[in-house]
Amino acid sequence: MFYHVQRMINEIVPDEPDPGAANALQEGLGGQFGEMRTMMQYLFQSFNFRGAEAKPYRDLLHGIGTEEISHVELIATTIARLLDGSPRYQGNPTELDEPAAGGGTPLSNALSQGNIHHFLVGAQGAMPVDAVGNPWSGSYVYNSGNLVLDLLYNLMLESTGRLQKCRIYEMSSNRTLRSTVSYLIVRDQAHENAYAKALESLGVDWGRTLPIPKTRAERYPEVAALLEQGLENRQYTFSLDNLSEAGKLFRATSPSDGDKTLSTAQAPEGVPIEIADPRPEEFSPGLDPALLELVQATAEQELAEAEEPVRYGSTS
Template sequence: MFFHVQRMINEIVPDEPDPAAANALQEGLGGQFGEMRTMMQYLFQSFNFRDPKGKPYRDLLHGIGTEEISHVELIATTIATLTDGSPRYNGKAGELDVPGAKGATPLSAALSEGNIHHFLVGAQGALPVDSVGNPWSGSYVSNSGNLVLDLLNNLMLESTGRLQKCRIYEMSSNKTLRATVAYLIVRDQAHENAYAKALETLGVDWGRLLPIPKTRGERFPEVAALLEQGLENRNYTFSLDHLSEAGRILRGPSPSNPEHALTTAQAPEGVPIEIAAPRPEEFSPGLDPELLELLQATAEAELAAADEPDRFGALA
């Protein structure tokens, strides 16, 4: 059973629209090593887990898989933010992000930048595809039923995803893109450490292998700020009832930096979620006045009904 908190796991920093950057980020969402795969792979491994004696490992998979749901939300919302604006205004004084401003063709960016499907199919929103438009596939998910093999596969998945995000970071100076990608670079390292520690408890000696790629990302300013907070060594249980036993594994020296210890917490605080404005040029303008009036009337009727006494009495 899952509960949703209406907060984003990390802040989406505002900057200019950048459809090309949005398309690069699609790989981190719906690519073979993207967040949709990590979410599904870890959750299915936890759902299919066998042997109650291994509960700490099941809880570890479940906790990281639950965090990956929030990563899918973060990337999807970031992509929508990066595509939200036409034409690009380039920060010029007095030029607002108004569709068709100064006679411009509202969706002209769709023909020259990024992924045309963001505009043609998705109304300036994210899609479950990779950066060249291939649909996400459930065949990406690995769930062998062998704990050691699954943990090795998960570590490979986090390492490859982290490698790709380091490359995406270097593709654009857009602040919106970099803030999200930097956060995910650090969290991927945290998950590298978590799976490596789990494998340590099963007999693996990592030596000097980690992290993969061989950088903590400290030369990226946004990453360095998160490393100062120790975020690469912190994992979350997302356990509302505090029954997770993942903390029995996630303790002791960090596999990628033995000078620091792994820590666990229930969940990050998160940041407020803002719902994007409608885009009339996409013919998806949101609620029209009639629907708004109906919605308000329905809400008022439901509130009035809730205040009425129960005419039928209490149920036995």
């Protein structure tokens, strides 16, 4: 059973729209080694897990898989922010050009930057595709049923994803892109450490292999700030009832930072979620005044009901 807290797992720093950067980031979302893949792979491995005596490993897979849901939310929202805007139009309905009026065209950059489907199909939002538009596929998911094989494959997946995110960081100086990619670089290293530690408990000696790629990426200032917080050596259980036993696997030093130890926590604090403004040029969300009034009334009613005290039983 899952619960949703309406907070983003990491802050998305505002910057100018950049459809090209958004398209590069699609690889980290819907690519073969992207966040949709890690989310589905780890959750399916945990759902299909067998052997009660190996519960700490199941809980590790379940905790990281749950975190990956928040990574999908983070990276998809970042893509939408990078797409949110176009030349000569920044969300002001009064500046929309009338057809054939001779002015600027609000969606003209859809023809020359990034993926045209972001504008033509997705209304300036993320899509479940890779950077060249190939749809995400369930065939990416690896779940052999063998614990050692699955952990090895997961470590390879995190390492490849981290390698690609380091490359994406180098592709753009856009602060919106870099704030999200930097966080994911560090968390991918944390997951590398987690799977490596799990494999160590099964007899694998990593020596000097990790991290992959062979850098802690501290030369990236955004990454350095997160490393100062020890985020690469922290694992989250996302266990509301505190029944996770994943912490049993973290009793010694970090596989990639030999002088540091791994730690566990229930969940990160996160940051408030902001809902993006409407896009009139995309007819999104397309609410007329009557519908807007209905939506507002419904929202106010739900808020009032949520604030009412819960009453149990009855009085006579």
